[in-house]
Amino acid sequence: MKKIILQVVGTVILTVSALWVQADELNLRAGVTEISKEVYSLHMLILWICVAIGVVVFGVLFYSVYAHRKSKGVEAAQFHHSTKLELAWTIVPTLILVGMAYPATETLIKMYDTGGEDMTVEVRGYQWKWQYKYLDEDYNRTFSFFSNLATPRSQINNRQVKTDTYLLEVDEPLRIPTNRKVRFLITAEDVIHAWWVPDFGIKRDAVPGVVNDLWAIVPEPGIYRGQCTELCGKDHGFMPIVVEALPEAEFDAWYASRVSTEVVRTESFDDTFSHEQLMAKGEEVYGTYCSACHLANGQGIPPAFPAIAGSAVAMGPKDDHLRLVIEGVAGTGMQAFGKQLDPVELASVVHFQRHSFGNDAGDLSQPADVINLSGGQ
């Protein structure tokens, strides 16, 4: 009888553990970097130690529940102390812990070795998007961009079928080269966020006023997805991280083209634009940066997020409107977009707001206005 029970229990444990190891959904991902694989094996080591201890401890407990019951007519023993046992179950667990701490310490020391990088990217958390700044050898910015959630609201609100990358897709991913040591400087603009790419085995809080660093050498090209993991307000669940690792040559080509578009983009700050141009650009910017709070119809969610439709600001003087968007409103969710958007984007989104949702200010906002207001920068 006992033998059969043991066999059944054994089979169940083996099947469950086999399923566990096979199914991705049931376990941590091993990831692609050397570090993430080391973390994975550490995870498995500790998991199995816990399972083993659990089997022994719960085995004894359930055997006792099965065997030492009054209904079987047993008489309760009256022993209540054993110094030898107490010592044994203090010392043995301590030794097991030392056995766990040793490899954990080794891995941790490796993770902290952030020096000797081939390139550096600054990762900056904003409510609710990530900004990636590519830095040159002297830590000066070469170019930067925001990475926003690309999943349409219609999918979130169940009006459209959700795709495989639902909530894990962005308009522009962070691109890095394979096989080079990339150092990430993690910080934040407003509240605390956390930057996590599970496949690289790295996660670090993005804290305003603090610069943390992480590194990764990604051996395989591919698209790696993660999410913000520190509660950062309303859309905490909607600021994914997507990293595309490109083969080195491909990355270099992309990097060069990105640097040259940066020059063209900066030159466009001197241009003037027509109403139609501003409206088209402005609608795009509004959809990405404004509609989460002020909604696609400009009605907002008062009182936290005021309506733009019919607002005194959108109907009032142009410069006041621009200044509000550039500088933000301290102590509210309204951020200082002067730090996030370029003059063309700022001018067009303000122009769009002044001529949409029933607003009709009848003026034109130009990049030059933005540059004047922000002191020529």
Next chain:
Amino acid sequence: MSEVIHADHHDDHHHGPEKGLLRWLYTTNHKDIGTLYLWFSFAMFLIGGVLALVIRAELFQPGLQFVQPEFFNQMTTNHGLIMVFGAIMPAFVGLANWLIPMQVGAPDMALPRMNNLSFWILPFAFGMMISTLFMEGGGPNFGWTFYAPLSTTYAPDSVTYFIFAVHLMGASSIMGSINIIATILNMRAPGMTLMKMPLFVWTWLITAYLLIAVMPVLAGAVTMMLFDIHFDTSFFNAAGGGDPVMFQHIFWFFGHPEVYIMILPAFGIVSHIIPTFARKPLFGYSSMVYAVASIAFLSFIVWAHHMFTVGMPLAGQLFFMYSTMLIAVPTGVKVFNWIATMWRGAMTFETPMLFAIAFVVLFTMGGFSGLMLAITPVDYQYHDTYFVVAHFHYVLVPGALFSIIAAVYFWLPKWTGKMYDESLGKLHFWLSFIGVNITFFPQHFSGLAGMPRRIPDYALQFADFNMLSSIGAFIFGFSQLVFLYILINTIRSGKPAEGRSWEGAKGLEWTLPSPAPYHSFTHPPKVTEAEIQG
């Protein structure tokens, strides 16, 4: 027995409670106040539970169905705050009020008027906090850990009410703890030396010291928030030279002892129930006491393991990893001692015992995931995912909460003089046990697969486990109505219980008749070997 005591002391004691509702407002009696605490915490448990069900309903499927993200964040925040400060902590204080005087052989608590005050603060504190949900701009939405600057510069206006509510809760806890310490240290019956005290008393003595040590730290943290919000200081504002990370250090210096505040009395409870139903003395009494003391000491030097991803230097990470791992040792000692107590006993499995055994097993599982979380390099993968949610719910729900439920079933005959319905109690246990595991076990998997906590909507690969989790939550939630029914049914029409309601029960409280007299021991009882745990 009680008649004898009454006859002796007829002149200077009023024998029963006052009539009417004012009894509850003016009462200074430890049993009345214990009852108030317990019903209050049960009400908070149901409110916090409803918030949890809102969360689980929203997470039943991907996409936004019922609530918007702003409201969802208010639900997670208030669920946590209400359960921690409104349900678990007051329930333990209620148990302490009921049991400590009876267990140490005292007539009442040492400071009865303060006892009344420390309870009556609570309804106002929680009334204030919950009212913020109905205010313009909404209630607290920054998580129960309220990290700055999300809880300061970026908080809704109602945060000031939240701060005052936390101050009040802290004052209540500190007064409650002073009272408990004063009672235990001064009012023990002659012959009850410290190492003869029942373990529930021991665990509460240590818990009370933890509370006195850390509640002022919490008060300091919220006061600094108040100043940052209203008086333009910059304690936690980087732009003004402050440091958001400092908030976390202060918060967790409070917060880690806090989590032991919510589990140490549970250890005490289980150490009463298991020996009773195993009909065997508690194994390793003194090592149990030392283990609780070591856990309490370690709880002060592990706080930053909640902050491994915040960017500490390597040496700091290593220190907090090692100290955290050490906690497994005394905790293991406790689990081994409970099992050794069961070993070769003559066990029966009444409802309190079922909850206590489930406590040992499921709390240990929470301990395993806790050990995994202690390993810093792996914690980077687990941190702020559902793996953490699964971990702390395993130690708090089938841990702390199950112990409270077990305690209620165990001492209910002593309190009411009546026996609960055993088959309904077992039904309640099995529904809770199954519900809790369906709710929280799958969360380990969604966490390992990468689902962050505190999100109202999630990627599609997490869908199956979330659906399962939601189903379990509704089973667990509604089965607590069975508990409510059992309680009311017992009070109204339970069968009379004996003084020593359980065959194997030991301790001074069982020498009293059931229900226990209004003033427990008016004469110090004789402490005999038969009633001592060790």
